[in-house]
Amino acid sequence: RSIPFPLFLQNRYYAKPGSQDKDKLIIFDTSLRDGEQSPGVTFTVEEKLEIARHLSNLGVDVIEAGFPIASQGDFDAVARIAKEVGPLMHGREKIGKPMRIAGLARATNKDVKRCYEAVSLAPLHRIHTFLATSDIHLNYKLKISRNECIERAASAVAYAKSLCDDVEFSSEDSGRSDKDFLCQVLGKVIEAGATTLNIPDTVGYTSPEEYGALIKYLIEHTPGSHKVIWSTHCHNDLGLATANTLSGITNGARQVEVTINGIGERAEVVMNIHTHPSSYPVYHTINTPLIYRTSTLVSSLSGMVVQPNKAIVGVNAFLHESGIHQDGVLKHKQTYEIIRPEDVGVFNVNLVLGKLSGRNAFRSRLEQLGYFDMNEDDFNKAFDRFKALADAKKRVTDHDLLALISDQVSSG
Numbered sequence: 001r002s003i004p005f006p007l008f009l010q011n012r013y014y015a016k017p018g019s020q021d022k023d024k025l026i027i028f029d030t031s032l033r034d035g036e037q038s039p040g041v042t043f044t045v046e047e048k049l050e051i052a053r054h055l056s057n058l059g060v061d062v063i064e065a066g067f068p069i070a071s072q073g074d075f076d077a078v079a080r081i082a083k084e085v086g087p088l089m090h091g092r093e094k095i096g097k098p099m100r101i102a103g104l105a106r107a108t109n110k111d112v113k114r115c116y117e118a119v120s121l122a123p124l125h126r127i128h129t130f131l132a133t134s135d136i137h138l139n140y141k142l143k144i145s146r147n148e149c150i151e152r153a154a155s156a157v158a159y160a161k162s163l164c165d166d167v168e169f170s171s172e173d174s175g176r177s178d179k180d181f182l183c184q185v186l187g188k189v190i191e192a193g194a195t196t197l198n199i200p201d202t203v204g205y206t207s208p209e210e211y212g213a214l215i216k217y218l219i220e221h222t223p224g225s226h227k228v229i230w231s232t233h234c235h236n237d238l239g240l241a242t243a244n245t246l247s248g249i250t251n252g253a254r255q256v257e258v259t260i261n262g263i264g265e266r267a268e269v270v271m272n273i274h275t276h277p278s279s280y281p282v283y284h285t286i287n288t289p290l291i292y293r294t295s296t297l298v299s300s301l302s303g304m305v306v307q308p309n310k311a312i313v314g315v316n317a318f319l320h321e322s323g324i325h326q327d328g329v330l331k332h333k334q335t336y337e338i339i340r341p342e343d344v345g346v347f348n349v350n351l352v353l354g355k356l357s358g359r360n361a362f363r364s365r366l367e368q369l370g371y372f373d374m375n376e377d378d379f380n381k382a383f384d385r386f387k388a389l390a391d392a393k394k395r396v397t398d399h400d401l402l403a404l405i406s407d408q409v410s411s412g
């Protein structure tokens, strides 16, 4: 069961005027696949559906809904997301199409077939197949030669292409792969029909300069490179995932693979582009006022607490403690704020509700947060939970309210 989305937030924050002469940046969210791989994170099918609906409303272009061969549960989740969320257009009119549903498959026909069976239930779907390309993975994990790697990758892509037009190939551990070998593998998978080439820095090893240079080199030296979309996929082991992703965009990538909330998280990528539109050759179509809600939902369902000082979605992101900052912000918000809180869906930074707040104050705050079409039953339940929380906590922030509603969704 899903509490409805706020209609009034929809369609407000898409590409900025004048940005249409730039390339569109494709946002590929893998919270449900790579995110779910984080230690301790598992979602039920209902939770995955709820997150997928949020991601569709957020304006995400492609989601990777799971790894269908991994288990019957993963297959079922991908299939249900494809069938139930795949066709949704609600709030996506500016983008003009529903969200594309992708699934992951190792580079074998069995994996690819299983993936296709699940994703093909969506009107727009993609098979995402991958194979490692670094010598360390080839020698120790896969125990295959470079030539076998090229054959396996090309053959899996050709088979995927026989089932589906939209095929993505990822060269796992690209960040530690030999560049010229990568060009050979990638050239062959383009020949076999891949439409997107994803360059994962699987172990988060590279620096922004290295990663950007790698993307540039691959685009310049891979045969047929102009026929495909190049994609980034950066892990955060050294804290550089956002910087590496942005560097990839500057050097030619037009898809970014990201997750919500540091179960890979990347609201940061979108808000960097949003805040510095002239610094990037791309525009995005993300409905940014839904960022905070989506972050809160994923945090509550994944059990991964967002650190208070996290950029954009941390609870302190828009709070000003120092007297000098408070004084400046009261005089003019831009003295210390580079992002308007409401642009990411934070509405009342300073106004808090407490145990003396009544139903009307509660209802109007929920409406500001977008929950204005809640049925009476859900509202009453939420109000009771709010009262209990206010007793225990004194000050109930927007962050608490969003967590409370998300929690209500997950507990049904």
Ligand code: KIV
Binding pocket: 034, 130, 170, 171, 172, 173, 200, 201, 202, 203, 233, 235
């Ligand atoms: O990080 C990685 O290499 C991946 C691939 C499977 C795409 O997640």
Ligand code: ZN
Binding pocket: 034, 200, 202, 233, 235
């Ligand atoms: Zn990954």
